[in-house]
Amino acid sequence: EDQVTQSPEALRLQEGESSSLNCSYTVSGLRGLFWYRQDPGKGPEFLFTLYSAGEEKEKERLKATLTKKESFLHITAPKPEDSATYLCAVQGRSGSARQLTFGSGTQLTVLP
Amino acid sequence: KAGVTQTPRYLIKTRGQQVTLSCSPISGHRSVSWYQQTPGQGLQFLFEYFSETQRNKGNFPGRFSGRQFSNSRSEMNVSTLELGDSALYLCASSLAGLQPNNEQFFGPGTRLTVL
Numbered sequence: 524e525d526q527v528t529q530s531p532e533a534l535r536l537q538e539g540e541s542s543s544l545n546c547s548y549t550v551s552g553l554r555g556l557f558w559y560r561q562d563p564g565k566g567p568e569f570l571f572t573l574y575s576a577g578e579e580k581e582k583e584r585l586k587a588t589l590t591k592k593e594s595f596l597h598i599t600a601p602k603p604e605d606s607a608t609y610l611c612a613v614q615g616r617s618g619s620a621r622q623l624t625f626g627s628g629t630q631l632t633v634l635p
Numbered sequence: 636k637a638g639v640t641q642t643p644r645y646l647i648k649t650r651g652q653q654v655t656l657s658c659s660p661i662s663g664h665r666s667v668s669w670y671q672q673t674p675g676q677g678l679q680f681l682f683e684y685f686s687e688t689q690r691n692k693g694n695f696p697g698r699f700s701g702r703q704f705s706n707s708r709s710e711m712n713v714s715t716l717e718l719g720d721s722a723l724y725l726c727a728s729s730l731a732g733l734q735p736n737n738e739q740f741f742g743p744g745t746r747l748t749v750l
Contacts, residue, residue, distance in 0.1 A: 555737055566639075566725050566741035567678075610678065614737070619691030621666050621729050621739060625678040 525550045525615040529626035536601055536633050544596040544609055544629045552616030556594050557623065558587050559610040567610055570596075601633045637662065639728050639742035647748045653714040656745045660707050660728030666690075667709040668739060669701060672723040681724075684709050685731050713747075721749045 528547045536542055548556065555574050559567035571580045573589040580587050584605065586597040596609055608630045612623040640659045648654050660667050669681040680693040684703035701711040707728075713720055723746050727739040 557738070559741070564746075566743045569738055569740055572738050612678075619683045621668055621683055621685075621727075621731065621737065622680050622691050622693075623668070623670075623678075623727075623739065624680070625670075627677045 525613055525617065525624040527611055527613055527624055527626035529609075529611050529629050531629060532627070533630045534632070536598075536631070538602055538633055538635050539600045541597070541599045541601070543598070544611075544631070546594040546596070546611030546626055547592060548594070548611075548613050549592075550613045550615035550617075550624075554614035554616060556589055557612045557614070558594070558596055559612065561608045561610055561628070570609075598631070601631075603633045603635050606631055606633045639726055639740055641724075641726050641742040641745050643745060644743065645746045645748075647750065648716050649750050650716055650718060652716050653712065654716060654747060655710055655712045656724055656726075656747075658709045658711075658726030658728075658742060660709070660726075661740060664728035664730055664740075665707055666729040666731035667703055667707065668727045668729070669709070669711050670725045670727065670741075671695075672725055672744070673721075678725070681711065716749045718749050721747060723747075 558570040561567045571587040576591045608628040610628045612625040666685040668683040682692040683690045687703045703709045723744045725744045726742045729739045
């Protein structure tokens with residue numbers, strides 16, 4: 524059974540204070556690892572897909588990296604508008620091609 | 636390009652009733668997956684439909700069912716509602732191709748409250 528653990532559960536940062544969110548996973552053959560952002564009352568917004576260890580992707584102040592056991596979402600010089608819950612999910616080979624197993628998320632608050 | 640749309644956005648039902656939720660995927664997307672999100676359990680996979688066939692189902696009782704139409708639109712149905720079915724129901728669409736086209740894009744969700 525695929526499992527995803529995210530840490531920390533909650534993170535409060537001052538504007539401009541860089542940090543990283545962690546996503547540890549166990550999966551029977553990784554098809555892909557996904558990062559989403561979710562604002563209260565809304566559906567998750569797609570950020571990145573990573574497919575193999577060593578892969579990195581960047582978007583504005585966000586950078587996602589992947590190893591064989593975990594992924595990090597690095598946030599550089601965050602702004603208050605980056606406040607949201609960040610969700611990590613994996614697609615393993617045991618389920619259907621598009622079945623996602625999600626972590627419980629990291630709730631990020633960026634203070635001005 | 637329009638995103639994933641879900642209707643209705645909000646529903647209030649009473650125990651024992653049944654409910655049908657609708658999802659229209661992004662144009663050209665052929666796969667639709669459904670997820671339930673609750674504060675206690677987080678996001679959990681319900682089922683996936685591709686080419687009008689259910690491809691996989693998560694660990695939910697048979698009261699939860701769905702279907703997909705030839706235009707890729709999908710509906711999910713919950714019969715004999717229980718209080719614990721109160722949740723945000725999310726639909727995600729995907730091209731259903733090989734990498735790198737396997738990303739899933741979520742709709743805004745339907746907030747179901749069971750009284």
